[in-house]
Amino acid sequence: MEFEPMAPVTDPCLPAGEEWTFQLKWDGVRMLAQLDEAGTIKLWSRKLLLKNSVYPEVEQLLKDKFDALGPCLLDGEVIYWDGERPSFQKVLQRERSGSGSHSACPVEPDDDTRPDHANSGRNNSPTAALTPEAETTPVPPGIRYVLFDLLLDGGTDLRDLPFEQRYSRLLGKVAPVSDNRLFVAACYADGQALWNWVEEQHWEGVVSKRRTSIYRSGKKHRDWLKKKTAVILDVDIVGIKQRDGRAASLVMRLDGLFAGSVSLGLNGAMLQALDGAIAQMADSGQQWPMPFDNLPAELKGERVIWLPAPMPCRVTGLEITSNGLLRHPKLVSFGSSGAAL
Numbered sequence: 001m002e003f004e005p006m007a008p009v010t011d012p013c014l015p016a017g018e019e020w021t022f023q024l025k026w027d028g029v030r031m032l033a034q035l036d037e038a039g040t041i042k043l044w045s046r047k048l049l050l051k052n053s054v055y056p057e058v059e060q061l062l063k064d065k066f067d068a069l070g071p072c073l074l075d076g077e078v079i080y081w082d083g084e085r086p087s088f089q090k091v092l093q094r095e096r097s098g099s100g101s102h103s104a105c106p107v108e109p110d111d112d113t114r115p116d117h118a119n120s121g122r123n124n125s126p127t128a129a130l131t132p133e134a135e136t137t138p139v140p141p142g143i144r145y146v147l148f149d150l151l152l153d154g155g156t157d158l159r160d161l162p163f164e165q166r167y168s169r170l171l172g173k174v175a176p177v178s179d180n181r182l183f184v185a186a187c188y189a190d191g192q193a194l195w196n197w198v199e200e201q202h203w204e205g206v207v208s209k210r211r212t213s214i215y216r217s218g219k220k221h222r223d224w225l226k227k228k229t230a231v232i233l234d235v236d237i238v239g240i241k242q243r244d245g246r247a248a249s250l251v252m253r254l255d256g257l258f259a260g261s262v263s264l265g266l267n268g269a270m271l272q273a274l275d276g277a278i279a280q281m282a283d284s285g286q287q288w289p290m291p292f293d294n295l296p297a298e299l300k301g302e303r304v305i306w307l308p309a310p311m312p313c314r315v316t317g318l319e320i321t322s323n324g325l326l327r328h329p330k331l332v333s334f335g336s337s338g339a340a341l
Contacts, residue, residue: 028079266330
């Protein structure tokens, strides 16, 4: 790979005007798929790392469809569809494991319904939201590859073409062989309606793309913009970080993995109560084991008091990073549906 992917720039406002089109922001990992003349498949991450061993089912899927796709360079997002929505945590677990399984995704699709057209009986698809009469069919869980751009087609470099032309060629190439494992992300004309649906259903966000935009590597542009919703998570508090002998923040665990530390949302009375809890644990003379296999790098050098039992809490944040940490977390309530703080 000779260039980095084009990345959307964060903007709190949706652009207006007919020169814009809008897509769902899928909660997964960016992936370029390079298919050469010999049928060799290379999967490249946003940082241009090879990912074939992490997503072997995607590699096999593209090999199976190579006769129809031919040599090309695809741009998209690998997601894990949990039956209702993309699960970034599942993708992150795959990334951390560093390997995948060919059996993680069925060789043949269970049906022809795309994940963004499916709702398992619930109104959680943009198609259903924008056209309420649309019928939907459940889609089974698994790894999916959602495409949104075509950069090379055969020996032709398409990056200097307008997005709407690249997108049209992508549809023409992929639509005949698309299924619920490989499909092209839909474009919508009404960005506000799509955003309203995203907020109601707690999806990740909306990407706005200028129809005439060429493909520019990186973020030095204003042609792709992203607006994201706040992440809402139910986490376990497993430890208390101390600074200068006082409680300072809470250590979060999500699905058994370290998710960062949260201090925003803790008031003086709460911190005082935490200090009292620490004193009681110290008086007991007991120490409880670390609830992680290895000490997270972010906690090295920190003074942490591990709790005897996890305490469920609800938190919000901007996003989950590629390292599994919640950015700018804020404590909202104790318990997954407990009283607000």
